[in-house]
Amino acid sequence: MSRQPSISADKITMDLLPQKFGKAGVIWTSILIVLCLVGLFAYYRQLTQGLVVTAMRDYASWGIYISNFVFFVAISLVGSLITAIFRLANVGWRTPLTRISEIIAVSTILFASIIIIVDMGRPERFTHLFLYSRLQSPIMWDVIVITTYLTLSILFLYFPLLRDLPALIKNSKSGSGLQKLYSFLGSFWKGTAAQFHISEKATTIISVMIIPIALAIHTVTSWLFATTYRPGWDSTNFGAYFVSGAFLVGAGGVLIAMYVFRRAYKLEAYITEKHFDNMGKIVVMLALLYLYFNVNEYLVPAFKMKKAEEHHLLGLFTGDFSILFWTTILLGMILPIVILLFPQGRRPMPAFVMGILVVVGAWFKRFLIVTPTMLSPFLPMYDVPESYMHYWPTWEEWSITIGSLAGALLIITIFARLFPIVPIHETIAETEIRKPEAV
């Protein structure tokens, strides 16, 4: 379990430098591109024909675009969790995970803003949000915090990346486009003490600042729901509920990414079983926390069974959504808790599977937060065609949603192709400091 003390700085650099796609990499990237193109085609149809191509109607006026948006916002919290919180808490083993989580944060928050434009009936009027912005609306608050979080996350990705750029410039083909990109991004990084000092200062500032901003995007996103009267959304608990769910899905996402990058880039020496073990424990803690909020969200209103809530809750517990609801709770929360409690369960492979369960469960959890509530209005659903009373997405909606998920993965993939996914400089520095000791 200990890192070989004999490992040299050169070896680390060579190990961690971005590598060309292998066969699997090419296939993976091609699939993602195809999925994106299908999504784009579906969006073209939506643009030309209107939102009528979706299954959304006057009762279910928000659908999987919104739940997917919430999912993206949620998973993006991981950037601040691993990088900022672990950094401030001085968690030593975080180094190989920081860049992974930060690129997940950047790509998902970017697609969160894209998917929200996809949901708009009049995307060409996007500028109205700035021309006529109205601070009373929680949507404006969301626009503001998401823009802020995106900017901060990019900076948070960039500052530590600077230190790796000299190695990248040195090891790329001179005169190639790639080298030009690296030079553009960081030819000025000379690694002087003054530069280090500034960079260190900047990273600390961001670490502190990104935590409240990250909490704000989840809280404000939850307010898009909690500021309405609707059953299932009308909760003062919603901010905390969303934040805890976001922590969980983010941590699950990191488990998946750790496993994939470890396999694809042969990083076993850097992303060790110890990392899976630690992350597994964190996922258990976060899943328990999220489960706690879920019990609050469902048990308390179910105990009272107010008339307005009744249709919504029964739909989840025993009605149309019950299979999905219980599957999500069992597979997305309880099973990962049980499995990851055991040391064997925290080994890379099972931890990876639990990560997938957590993330997929989280996606459907967002669906269950949005759709059943929309279909539980105060006045009964009436005087509309039968199709208005149900919601199941059309192929266009699925394609756009899957395309957006593929797009986020594509950004991560391309980033990993261009930049070291495990920070080179920091790893070397840490190895030198703790040479004899085990992690």
Next chain:
Amino acid sequence: MRPLPKIIPLGQIPRRNFIKGALLSGIASGCSSKDPFTAAAKEEAVQPSGETVKLLSTTGEIIEVDKAYLKPLEEIPSITNVAERMGIDGKKFVMVIDLSRCRNLKRCQEACNHAHFVSDAQNWIKIYPMQEAEHTAPYWQPTTCMHCDDPPCVKVCPVDATFKRQDGIVGIDADRCIGCRFCMAACPYSTRVFNWDKPMLPPEVMEMQYSSETSCPPKIGTVSKCDFCPDMVRKGELPHCVSACPNGVFFFGDLNEDVVTNGSETVRFSDLIRDRSGYRLMEDLGTKPRVYYLPPVDRLFPFENESKTPEG
């Protein structure tokens, strides 16, 4: 069809006099040159053009008349978006729906749909079969937009596309709306509909300039709902649903004047609400609706589903 003077009470007919009254009670919205009332007040006698047109008389003779007299009356000039957003000064529109008279004939809905080019699936007016509990009496409950005084939909709009006017009406500017549908999620009365598809409209309607007072023409990718027909009120006429109801279920009027009318009856609003125990929907939410209901007591008709709509 009822005789006309009952639908639009006599005396309201000459618009100029209506205007005098309106001006007098400090109503007419800030006498700008764009003001429809003053513009209409300037309505002058037709000047003969000199050109003549042949007209057939009922006895078969040909009459030559001046062309100028064939021109239809001048339309009320459209008012500006800014004026529409402000609403009519000094007015507080209010509606009273008498549940004891409703028998689900849906004339209100038909008239509303016809006037606003609403598709059948997206009625602005819905007539719900309501039954509070198993052993309580069923009744028909027509709903329009409640035009709340603390409107949750307006609160959440990020771009001022839906707005509260000083006359109490909650309007929608379809040229501003970005289609985020937050207002639909916020409305507890499920009164808002969205133009998912390109609205099916006659070509002449499609070319019209959008007015938030008529909500026409509806536009794809934007939200629509009941607008309380301020265009009709400006003409001194009642909203389409009110005049269409043969049972006089809907009363409409100005709270500041303390009078509502359903076309044939004109009553004091305060008396009506006091004597008939008027109430508003979902009072506990604090939305302060401008639509009041009279409870379905002493009903004129038994509860039967006369329009053969499946109950939901």
Next chain:
Amino acid sequence: MKRLAYSSMIIALILCTTVLLSAQEKKEKSTLRINLAYHQQNEDLPILRVSAQTKPGKKFEAVEGVAINLFFNEETAQGFMGRATTNNAGVGSLSLPAKFKNNWDSLLNFKFIATVTGNEDFNDEMVEIEIVKARIDLALEEEDSVRVIRAKVLSFEDGSWVGVPETEIKLFVRRLLSDLSAGEEEFYTTDEAGEASSEFSLAIPGDAYGNIIIGAKIEDHDLFGSKAATKIIKWGIPLEPDNSFDRRTLWATRDKTPIWLLIFPNLMIAGVWGTIFYLIYLVIRIIKLGKAEKSV
């Protein structure tokens, strides 16, 4: 060649016309019911209201877009007043054109004719009404804090205005969209002198000064048509101005955002974005340091 084209065009034209004609012949025109009513308020120019209805099934339905010709006294070019087109409620109206004013002033009895001719869908139709000139004198009196509305219906007979007894008259307060009965009764019947009166005891809101419009009217009278007389008087309760619309609230427009909602978010935005710009400045400092290093 040219000739052939020409003749074929003619043939086509003839064919078209026959088809059109036969189509027209087949189409059966329906019958309209036209209603013509005379309205006059105070001494204003009278207004003629027409309505068009048809009975396709069991019920009468309003017909939109029918052009109805209106004539004064005679169906001639001199008598032609204009044309009123019905709206979607089947109603159209026309006020008496100014050129007929002198004529109308000098007459005591007159006739109005409404015709529909040459309509594609409906048979020709004619309706006429005869009107006898009448007047309503309205007096609003206050004695010992008792307010009384007095109305007198008069018609011109033998060179002088005389009261018309046994006429139903409404005394009302004008409101935006309708008239509210001003007295206890909905109708009052004029006495021998042609007078009717009622006490006015309504506590009803007026404008900001308490002004209201009180009137008396006869409706759809066989001889007089519809006539109304109105007066403005300070018998209402002054309306308190309501400024709630101008308040800064959560539902107000963007220019009326609550102050706290302007201060706190903007403070936060300024603080956070100030720091972000500082971070960008730090990047620039790193760049400058790097450049300086290079030149050394």
